[in-house]
Amino acid sequence: MASGGASVDRLHGSTDVRLERLKGRLFEIALVAATLVGIVSLVVLFGYIAFDTFQPLTASIQWYLIYIGTLVTPTAAFTLYARRHPPIREANAKAFAVIGGALLVSLVTYIVADALDPYDVLLYVLFGAIPPAVIGAYARRSPDRTYTGPAVVVSTLVGIALAAGLYGVLRPIVGIIAQWVAYVGIVTLPVGAIVAQSVSRRWSLRRAALAVALVLVGTLAVAVGALVAGIEPSLPVVLFSGAVVPIGYVVGDTVANEPEGRIGVLGPFVLIGSVALGAFIERSVGVQGPESYLTPSLLLNSWHGRNAFEAGIYPQLVGSIVIVGFMSLLAFPVAIGAAVYLEEYVSDSGWRGRLATLLEVNISNLAGVPSVVYGLLGLALFRNTLGFGTGVVIAAAGTLGFLILPIVIVSAQEALRSVPDSLRQAAYGMGASRWQTLRTVVIPEAFPGILTGTILALARAIGETAPLVIIAVATTTYTSPDGLFSTAAALPLQIFAARSHPDPAFRHGIVPATAVVLLILMLMMNTTAILLRNRYDRDTHE
Amino acid sequence: MSEHERTQTQPSTVDAESTVGEDEQSTGARTVIEARDVSVYYGQEQALQDVDLEIPRRQVTAIIGPSGCGKSTFLRCINRMNDLVDAARVDGRLRFDGTDVYGPEVDPVALRRRVGMVFQHPNPFPKSIYDNVAYGLRIHGRTDELDERVERALQRAALFEEVSDQLEKSALALSGGQQQRLCIARCLAVDPEIILMDEPASALDPVATSKIEDLIESLAEEYTVIIVTHNMQQAARISDQTAVFLTGGELAEYDDTDTIFEDPDSQRVEDYITGKFG
Ligand SMILES: Nc1ncnc2c1ncn2[C@@H]1O[C@H](COP(=O)(O)OP(=O)(O)O)[C@@H](O)[C@H]1O
Numbered sequence: 001m002a003s004g005g006a007s008v009d010r011l012h013g014s015t016d017v018r019l020e021r022l023k024g025r026l027f028e029i030a031l032v033a034a035t036l037v038g039i040v041s042l043v044v045l046f047g048y049i050a051f052d053t054f055q056p057l058t059a060s061i062q063w064y065l066i067y068i069g070t071l072v073t074p075t076a077a078f079t080l081y082a083r084r085h086p087p088i089r090e091a092n093a094k095a096f097a098v099i100g101g102a103l104l105v106s107l108v109t110y111i112v113a114d115a116l117d118p119y120d121v122l123l124y125v126l127f128g129a130i131p132p133a134v135i136g137a138y139a140r141r142s143p144d145r146t147y148t149g150p151a152v153v154v155s156t157l158v159g160i161a162l163a164a165g166l167y168g169v170l171r172p173i174v175g176i177i178a179q180w181v182a183y184v185g186i187v188t189l190p191v192g193a194i195v196a197q198s199v200s201r202r203w204s205l206r207r208a209a210l211a212v213a214l215v216l217v218g219t220l221a222v223a224v225g226a227l228v229a230g231i232e233p234s235l236p237v238v239l240f241s242g243a244v245v246p247i248g249y250v251v252g253d254t255v256a257n258e259p260e261g262r263i264g265v266l267g268p269f270v271l272i273g274s275v276a277l278g279a280f281i282e283r284s285v286g287v288q289g290p291e292s293y294l295t296p297s298l299l300l301n302s303w304h305g306r307n308a309f310e311a312g313i314y315p316q317l318v319g320s321i322v323i324v325g326f327m328s329l330l331a332f333p334v335a336i337g338a339a340v341y342l343e344e345y346v347s348d349s350g351w352r353g354r355l356a357t358l359l360e361v362n363i364s365n366l367a368g369v370p371s372v373v374y375g376l377l378g379l380a381l382f383r384n385t386l387g388f389g390t391g392v393v394i395a396a397a398g399t400l401g402f403l404i405l406p407i408v409i410v411s412a413q414e415a416l417r418s419v420p421d422s423l424r425q426a427a428y429g430m431g432a433s434r435w436q437t438l439r440t441v442v443i444p445e446a447f448p449g450i451l452t453g454t455i456l457a458l459a460r461a462i463g464e465t466a467p468l469v470i471i472a473v474a475t476t477t478y479t480s481p482d483g484l485f486s487t488a489a490a491l492p493l494q495i496f497a498a499r500s501h502p503d504p505a506f507r508h509g510i511v512p513a514t515a516v517v518l519l520i521l522m523l524m525m526n527t528t529a530i531l532l533r534n535r536y537d538r539d540t541h542e
Numbered sequence: 543m544s545e546h547e548r549t550q551t552q553p554s555t556v557d558a559e560s561t562v563g564e565d566e567q568s569t570g571a572r573t574v575i576e577a578r579d580v581s582v583y584y585g586q587e588q589a590l591q592d593v594d595l596e597i598p599r600r601q602v603t604a605i606i607g608p609s610g611c612g613k614s615t616f617l618r619c620i621n622r623m624n625d626l627v628d629a630a631r632v633d634g635r636l637r638f639d640g641t642d643v644y645g646p647e648v649d650p651v652a653l654r655r656r657v658g659m660v661f662q663h664p665n666p667f668p669k670s671i672y673d674n675v676a677y678g679l680r681i682h683g684r685t686d687e688l689d690e691r692v693e694r695a696l697q698r699a700a701l702f703e704e705v706s707d708q709l710e711k712s713a714l715a716l717s718g719g720q721q722q723r724l725c726i727a728r729c730l731a732v733d734p735e736i737i738l739m740d741e742p743a744s745a746l747d748p749v750a751t752s753k754i755e756d757l758i759e760s761l762a763e764e765y766t767v768i769i770v771t772h773n774m775q776q777a778a779r780i781s782d783q784t785a786v787f788l789t790g791g792e793l794a795e796y797d798d799t800d801t802i803f804e805d806p807d808s809q810r811v812e813d814y815i816t817g818k819f820g
C-alpha cells in the first residue's frame with residue numbers, strides 16, 4: 001500500500017531531517033562558544049588584575065598551608081554543614097547579612113561624617129529628623145492624619161533649611177560638645193529609635209525603654225572606656241552603637257527564638273575566628289605571606305607620590321562615597337518623580353500623551369549618551385553658568401546625577417509597569433484616590449524594583465571617569481572632601497593618574513589594587529540590590 | 543413599586559433636582575440603580591447600546607450574555623471604573639438613588655466608596671489578610687474599632703473561621719477561593735450599598751464556586767448585588783432578576799429570573815439560554 005510506505009519513510013527520517021538536526025547542533029555549539037568567549041575573557045581579565053594586586057606567587061608554601069588549615073577547611077566545612085539544613089542556612093545567611101551590613105553602614109557613616117565634619121552632620125541630622133519625628137509622634141495620638149504625610153515632608157525640608165540659615169549661630173553652640181557626643185547623636189540615637197520601635201512592636205513599651213537604656217548605657221561605657229584607655233572614643237562609639245547593637249539584637253533574637261537554626265549564626269564568627277587564628281600562626285611562625293598591594297595602609301593612608309607601599313587611597317574612597325551619596329540625594333527623588341508621572345499620571349491620548357511619548361523616547365536615548373557628553377553638560381552648567389569652583393563635590397555629584405537620571409527613570413518606569421493592573425483596579429474599586437492608590441499599593445509594590453535599578457545605577461556611577469575628567473576633578477588628591485563645595489576626589493581618577501606614574505610599582509601594583517577596591521565597592525552594591533529584591537520577593541509573595 | 547417617597551440616604555450635596563423628570567414617577571424607593579439610554583463607546587466602537595434598566599434594592603440581579611457583549615462595561619459604568627479607561631465615553635443617564643452618577647458634582651472616588659466591586663480574578667493586595675480587609679477603612683480614615691470591623695467583614699464573607707489565627711499572614715498564601723472571599727470581605731468592610739461582581743467565580747473550582755454562591759445569596763439580605771456571570775445555571779440559582787445582553791451591546795431582555803429562564807419573550811434570548819448560540 002502506498003500510504004503505508006509513505007509513513008515508514010517519514011519515520012525513518014530523510015536527509016532533510018538530518019541536515020536540519022545538524023544545523024541545530026552547529027547553532028548550539030556556536031552559542032556555547034559565544035558564551036564561553038565572553039565569560040572566559042572576563043575571568044582572565046579579573047584573574048590578571050587579582051594576580052597583580054595580591055601577588056600570590058610571593059607567598060611561601062607554608063603560608064598557603066597555614067591558611068588552608070585554619071581558614072579554608074573550617075569555613076568550608078561549616079558552610080557545607082549549614083547548606084544541608086535549611087533553618088541553619090537561613091540563620092547563617094541572616095548573621096552574615098547583619099554583620100556585614102551593620103559593619104559596612106557604621107563604617108561608611110563614620111568616614112563620611114568624619115570627612116564632612118561630624119558637628120555639621122549632627123546639626124543637619126537633628127534639624128532634619130526631629131520635626132518629622134515630633135509630627136509622627138503627634139499623629140499617632142490624634143485620629144485625624146490627613147495632613148501628616150505632607151507635614152512630615154515639609155517639616156524635614158524646613159528643618160534642613162533652618163539649619164542652613166542658622167548655621168552661623170548654631171555651629172559654635174554644637175561645637176562645644178565633644179566629638180564623640182556628636183556621633184552619639186548621629187548614630188546612637190537613630191539606632192536606639194529603631195531598636196525601640198522594633199522591640200515595642202514585638203513585645204512591650206517597657207521592654208523597649210529597657211532596650212534603649214541598655215544601648216545608651218553601653219555606648220556611654222564604651223566612650224568612658226576609650227577615654228580611660230586614651231583612645232579617641234568616636235570610632236568605638238560608632239562601632240558599638242552602629243554595629244555591635246544591631247548585631248547583638250539580631251543574633252541574640254535568632255539564638256533565643258529559632259532553636260532549629262541557632263547554630264547557623266556561628267558562620268561569620270567561624271570565618272572571623274579562622275582568619276584571626278591564621279594571622280596568629282602566621283605571625284608566630286614567621287612565614288612569608290604574599291606581598292599584596294591591597295593592604296590596610298592602601299585603604300587608610302593618603303596618597304603618596306613616590307613610595308607605592310605608602311600610597312593610600314583613603315581620600316579617593318571617601319570622595320567616591322560622598323559623591324555617590326550626594327548624587328543619589330539629588331537624582332533619586334527627581335528620577336522617581338519623573339517615572340511616576342510618566343507611568344501613572346499622563347494619559348495615553350491628547351497632547352499630553354504625545355508629549356509624554358516624546359519625553360519617553362528622549363529619555364531612553366539619553367540613557368545611551370556617552371558619559372563624556374554629560375561631562376560637558378556638567379562643565380557648562382556647574383562651572384560656567386552657576387560659577388561653582390573647579391571640580392567640586394556638588395558639580396561631580398550633579399554631573400553623575402544627570403548621567404544616571406535616565407537610567408533610573410527607565411528602570412523605575414519598568415518597575416511601576418510590572419505592578420499588575422488588577423491591583424490598581426482593586427484600589428480604585430475600593431474608593432481610593434489616585435494618590436492613595438499610588439501610595440498604598442503601586443509604589444510599595446514597585447519599590448524593590450525601583451531600589452534595585454537605582455543601586456545598579458549607583459554602581460555604574462561610582463566607576464565613571466570621563467565626566468569627572470571633563471569637569472576637572474583633580475586626578476590626584478591628598479585630602480578627603482569636607483563639604484559640598486570642596487574639591488572632589490574619586491577612585492577611578494586615581495587609577496587614571498597612577499596608570500601614568502613612572503614607577504612600575506604604581507602602574508602594576510597600585511592600579512590593579514585600586515581597581516579591585518572599586519570592583520569590591522561595586523560588587524557590594526550589586527549584592528545589596530539582589531539581597532533586597534530577593535528578600536522582598538520572599539516576604540510578600542510566598 | 544408602590545412607595546414613591548425618596549430614600550433618606552440620598553446625598554444632599556449632589557444636585558439631583560435638575561435630573562429629576564418624568565422618570566421619577568416610575569422610580570420608587572425599591573429601585574436603586576436606574577439606567578436610561580446608557581451607551582458606551584470605546585473610541586469609535588460602541589460597546590453598549592441604549593440600555594434601559596432598573597435594579598431593585600437588596601436583591602441579586604444577574605447579567606448574562608455571550609462574551610464581549612458589554613456585561614463588564616455596564617458594570618463598570620455603575621461605579622465609574624470606566625473613567626480609568628481613556629478611550630471610554632458614556633452617554634445617557636445612570637442614576638444611583640436618583641442621583642445622576644455622571645453628574646458634574648459626583649466624585650467617582652466618593653461613589654466607589656458606596657459601590658463596591660469584586661473582580662473576575664481574585665486580586666488581594668500583597669499585604670497581610672488583616673491589612674487587606676482594613677484597606678478601605680484606612681484609606682477612608684475610619685480607623686476606630688478596626689479590629690472589630692475587620693473581624694465582622696471576614697465573618698460576613700464566611701472566611702473568618704478559616705483564617706482567624708493567621709490574620710498577619712500574606713493574603714497571597716490563601717487559595718483562590720479564599721482569596722476571592724477575602725476580596726469580598728475587603729469590599730464589605732466599608733459597608734457599601736451596592737456590590738458589583740464581575741464573574742467572581744469563573745476562575746474558581748466547583749467547591750469554591752458553591753461557597754461564593756451561598757455567600758452571595760446571604761449578602762442579598764443587606765446589600766444590592768449585581769453579578770455578571772457567563773454561567774446560566776449560576777444566574778438561575780442565585781439571582782432574583784436577570785438581564786440578558788446580546789452581542790452588540792444591547793439589552794435583549796430583563797425580567798424576573800424565573801420568567802427569563804422559563805418563558806422569555808424574545809426568541810433570541812430563548813436560543814441563547816437553551817444554548818443554541820453564545
Ligand atoms: N478598555 C477597553 N478598550 C477598548 N475596548 C474595550 C475595552 N474594554 C472592553 N472593550 C470592548 O467592549 C466590548 C465589550 O466588552 P466587555 O464589557 O468586557 O464584554 P463582556 O464583559 O460582556 O465580555 C468588547 O467588544 C470589548 O472589545
Ligand SMILES: [Mg+2]
Nearest residue numbers: 613614615740
Ligand atoms: Mg467581562
